[in-house]
Amino acid sequence: MPSFTNNGACITSHKVLTSSAIITFSLVCFISSFTDSFIAGEKLYYCIATPKGLHIFNRNKNDDADDDVNDNNKVPNEREGDNQVQLIEEGVINRVYDEKEILAKYRLQFIDFVHAFCSWLVFMVYATCSSDVLRCFYPHPSDNVNVLMMNLPLAVGGAVSFLFMLFPTRRRGIGYADKEAQKK
Secondary structure, three states: OHHHHHHHOOOHHHHHHHHHHHHHHHHHHHHHOOEEEEEEOOEEEEEEEEOOEEEEOOOOHHHOHHHHOOOOOOOOOHHHHHHHHHHHHOOOOOHHHHHHHHHHOOOOOHHHHHHHHHHHHHHHHHHHOOHHHHHHHOOOOOHHHHHHHHHHHHHHHHHHHHHHHHOOOOOOOOOOOOHHHHHO
């Protein structure tokens, strides 16, 4: 932030740039709390949690599982009655439905919003308590404000770390990579 805040000696354009950067990065921090990644086969997939389940970003047509169900890429239905029973008896389960059920297990939950808010809060506290940002927006703070801004990051960081320890999330984020994927 030193370049946006001009090392604390701000004019209006510096304040606009600094505010814009803090808002943009805080939104990215909030939204990234809803991202996830997993390995299927030998590929690492990145996704975001939605109310219906995970939405995968980097899926190719070659990755779709419904090619194994039948040759013309359509899901067996009731009109094909005997064919559907035969496919299930042969062990070829409709992987499209199975995939939807699996991805639905990882849909948005209340804990995701708690983690997103706490991550956003920690980012905002650390970003706004920076000495350059403080000098830019509050050039002459009182002694009480100085003490508060010096101790607030430690207090919020400790409290949120404690909450994350008590209520962990299953989300691994987009930046997470399994060791299996790194070896290949």
